[in-house]
Amino acid sequence: MHDKTVLIFTPHPDDEVFGVGGTIALLNQNHNKVVVAIYTNDDKGSQDPEMTRERLAEIRKHEEEESEAALGTPKENIHWLGYEDGMLEYAPQPHLVEQATEIIRRVRPNVLLSIDPGEWYVRWHKTDHRMAAMNTIDAVRAAEFALYFPNQRLEMGLKPYRVPEMYFFYATEQEANYSVVIDEVMDRKVKAATAQVSQFSPAEDHYRPDWEPKDLQETEAHLRGLQPRKDGHYVEKFRYATEFNQK
Amino acid sequence: MHDKTVLIFTPHPDDEVFGVGGTIALLNQNHNKVVVAIYTNDDKGSQDPEMTRERLAEIRKHEEEESEAALGTPKENIHWLGYEDGMLEYAPQPHLVEQATEIIRRVRPNVLLSIDPGEWYVRWHKTDHRMAAMNTIDAVRAAEFALYFPNQRLEMGLKPYRVPEMYFFYATEQEANYSVVIDEVMDRKVKAATAQVSQFSPAEDHYRPDWEPKDLQETEAHLRGLQPRKDGHYVEKFRYATEFNQK
Amino acid sequence: MHDKTVLIFTPHPDDEVFGVGGTIALLNQNHNKVVVAIYTNDDKGSQDPEMTRERLAEIRKHEEEESEAALGTPKENIHWLGYEDGMLEYAPQPHLVEQATEIIRRVRPNVLLSIDPGEWYVRWHKTDHRMAAMNTIDAVRAAEFALYFPNQRLEMGLKPYRVPEMYFFYATEQEANYSVVIDEVMDRKVKAATAQVSQFSPAEDHYRPDWEPKDLQETEAHLRGLQPRKDGHYVEKFRYATEFNQK
Amino acid sequence: MHDKTVLIFTPHPDDEVFGVGGTIALLNQNHNKVVVAIYTNDDKGSQDPEMTRERLAEIRKHEEEESEAALGTPKENIHWLGYEDGMLEYAPQPHLVEQATEIIRRVRPNVLLSIDPGEWYVRWHKTDHRMAAMNTIDAVRAAEFALYFPNQRLEMGLKPYRVPEMYFFYATEQEANYSVVIDEVMDRKVKAATAQVSQFSPAEDHYRPDWEPKDLQETEAHLRGLQPRKDGHYVEKFRYATEFNQK
Amino acid sequence: MHDKTVLIFTPHPDDEVFGVGGTIALLNQNHNKVVVAIYTNDDKGSQDPEMTRERLAEIRKHEEEESEAALGTPKENIHWLGYEDGMLEYAPQPHLVEQATEIIRRVRPNVLLSIDPGEWYVRWHKTDHRMAAMNTIDAVRAAEFALYFPNQRLEMGLKPYRVPEMYFFYATEQEANYSVVIDEVMDRKVKAATAQVSQFSPAEDHYRPDWEPKDLQETEAHLRGLQPRKDGHYVEKFRYATEFNQK
């Protein structure tokens, strides 16, 4: 795939790195335009007793920009919706759908990547994941019809848009039906993941912006170990769909 | 089944036609009373750039009445709740449960048909389907106990009512456990479906109230092709239940 | 297990008795501290036309205390959140998560028991069960991080707490992965269950605080018949987990 | 005024009796059609420790019908919206406006009476009064324009309607600009008020459905004493308006 | 006043023209930068039975741009928040405050104009006016402190901003404490007002985009007659404040 536009929705600024970082690196390498829309600012996930929400949000923003840079995504392609971590479910509705719809109509992606709501079942227990998965597909539907949120056309000139293809990440084993081999960019994926320093020990427990070489090495090995493989290759798995389950 | 009362809840004015139109035709033919409760006014699903919500709602209402007439349901048995298409999830709660409860207590059906919430899992991704499925079973439960919405008794004289049998349509293959052979009314089902002109090309893209004969023929053939069969017969499949999953 | 603290979340004041009453009896017998947090006051589930919500809530409270006493749990270990039966889904959010988080941080259990949200899928159709299952795991997550509901530390001195182990009851057959043999306390479980007089015929239809000996005998036999067995033993089945499904 | 239709909105089933009972009696006497829309079921205002919400709502309904009968209004002209006492502010919005709009469009009154929102300032502290006052004028505005709640036309055939005249009761001294002399119906107003037995001592503290003659006499005298007078006549005072304050 | 930035919040696209159109014309004439933020799209206020919301919103947008052009405000200085007419009160909160806060922090006005919430009392009955008045002053307060909506700094680089001066329009006679003589721009104000063709008869009842010369003349005369005067001059009156009533 070349010269296409790919839009990725992610609940937190790291889910898309862990889930589809390799694929992002490949897409950027092949001159596609990758746009990342992040629902939350991830301002709660630290065990450091000195940490505050404002400061953690700043750290997470910086880390995410580093991370995406390692995958080749320029900073200006990252769009923050800015909701509080763990509180996406209580975001004002249908405003949240309206926001995601606006992004889709503006970016007009050839391909959309998102966290998998499940083919036949609603899957998510973790609150932000639950909401991000459902909200994104609701927005995919709304984006297609001019009569949803018609002010977007009137006030911003945005026309309806039908997303032709979707790949869902964090799919279950049974439902995943598409794999991307990421061997050649595995190093960059690991680098991107470890750029999120605050999400790993020891920085999770007591923040520091960098790694002890030994800790880094261990974490890198751990991440490689976690990466699914197929026929000896590192892969990222997806559920591919051209429309969501209506029936 | 004869001389019984059947209540059908449907998210949009076409789901019950596509899902159980044949069964409705048979029920009416056998002198049962069929009542249809429709959650939304379906005022968004058009690609016609000239279409407006007010006009589409009018068209959809007219089409639905034509459709149900083809199946033998009189216009006065259609009850519109009138919520905006795609926005059922944001309808005021628990008011929406209260409304469905009122309908159940008023109609007092021998059998209730509704979109399947799933036997063991919550199934629906499409927002209105999700809400219609869950809301209806919540109302089935509430209808049974006098202490839910007691004003309905006080102000409208409505007594509690326990729904004895339920058939859920749009069930999954694995969970469907009951089939109705609809061969003898298949023509009427197709006629009912094609009465919803605005939901098919070309009227979906540029509204017109009628069909070119050629388009109609193609659509009819397409619909026949989609209809599930079993042992050479056209069937509609259901999940039958006498109570919903509490545990 | 001895001298540990066990916290149980239950949607209604009977779900934990039916689901894990034997386990509770064993835990109390072995000198563990059992704390029960009950989401609703169960003030709707009666068919008695003379019953009112205020009176039913009082009856249910008394019955629950009797029931838990039969299992060895002292009255002061029962914590009522007091939400209306059937309306938990409309409780103010994120306040409900905040309340459950406070309980977890205060009790600091070695083990938490709750109704199963499902391993891979969201399971519940019954509205209060749905909400209780999801809300409890959201609270487990929030409890761990100081930045969720920081006022709990500031105003009540409550520190973050990570729940090490969870057992979910009302699990599906496929997902249950742990069984507790309850033969030796089966009598006490039955006694606890029948202490909830108002939930069985004839008191459900016309309230009376006690049993006819014959009705009691029949109900006891019925309850024994319902209790799952494994290899000839009465068991209670659980899904055991050390963290919830994030991915 | 003769042969006109008058629509009265009242927060509780007694405010319209205390506020405009004399005027209602005169209107009925002069062959006008009086319709009363009551927002709440008044199910909380008792000091009787044995009282329950369900029972109080029943008592209040009966008393209100007695009361209005004394003023000449037939039972079928009383419309109950049925909201919980003290909770009108938390009724689902904009559904509450939609309901009041429907009533206005259906009744199409020549004159509307309601609790005064205040000419220049928002007046009400008491929660149901606040909401009833504001909601009614919002509905007056919405009723006039077809594009508010267009489904009312589509599904119920209701056309927009502009209320020509409004009289607001419970007006302040400074803003009241219209008085109705009620001398000739003062006896009936007192009778109507005392029909609301449960709202006065001793029935407020310990319910009984009737009066001791002595208590009744005292209460009647008390009510006469409270009734405002002007130039020696009993009057009811209003703020008259043909449109509400837009600027 | 010269070379300053003035930010105007208005509930509907005409309130600012009727209320402060002359002042806007003078400000633009004196090389100030005028920015207009409009809460609603005004999509309901027509008596034309053929009108739809989508079409009316388009008409109103065009008229408003014509209107502001007549006063010297360029189209790109008009910011639409796009809420439905009559429904501002049900906009998601605190998101609405957040949006107004963002506009203030972005525009950083020397002077802010808004609809008057009242000096000592809450004034507005008309629902959108009520909400626009309160929401704007809440946003003025929030804009000043970095800890309100800190993501605006993090994600958009917006710093806190303290509004130094405020002039409130639609003030009451008693509270207005500042007048602007608008004689020299009165013609332009009238022209701006009559550019809102759809808000006057006959276009309000049956839409047409232009005026009969005779109707226009009458409307112009009517508008001149309504304009307040002081000492023989046309004036616009304000309540001036440097902070809002905190106590």
Next chain:
Amino acid sequence: MHDKTVLIFTPHPDDEVFGVGGTIALLNQNHNKVVVAIYTNDDKGSQDPEMTRERLAEIRKHEEEESEAALGTPKENIHWLGYEDGMLEYAPQPHLVEQATEIIRRVRPNVLLSIDPGEWYVRWHKTDHRMAAMNTIDAVRAAEFALYFPNQRLEMGLKPYRVPEMYFFYATEQEANYSVVIDEVMDRKVKAATAQVSQFSPAEDHYRPDWEPKDLQETEAHLRGLQPRKDGHYVEKFRYATEFNQK
């Protein structure tokens, strides 16, 4: 007044000090029990760019305890509801009323002090003040009737309670009808006010926990200058009421 219980509701931890600090000092001096219920944690009101919400909430809590200690109120009589500063209006309702009702029923005050909702009109523009004023009087009403929040009786043994007397602070000049001479405790009031270091320059702009002697002196003089006087005495003014405006 001696040996009475006085309950004070305040929106932020300083409003009660500025508004009624002298009265509190006198009440404590006369052996009354003073209980202070504070709606918000005041975590936004700082201009210090390094300040975070968590830290400011901690500072404000400490300052408030110092402040009340200077007036003689022990720390354990301060009850924090803990809502976010500036967001009280978006607290879950009717839960907020329920909480205030619980406090009233638990404390059972002889006298209640609160921010004045206004005698005849709704007064407050500032969002937390608006909500605190209205919510408290709604709770006063609810506390009186057993049928409001009946679970409080069932689960916590709390009985209904009728507040006999109320004094509202921050009253307007026209409506204030009661004054307390505070000459003898004026020094303690000033000391209490200046204990809220973070609310004054220079600590408001750049936090420090203490005062430069010169700044302190100036601030003390400023506060004395602001204190209302009557007949040469420092006074605090109230609107006294035995019930709120129902009509």
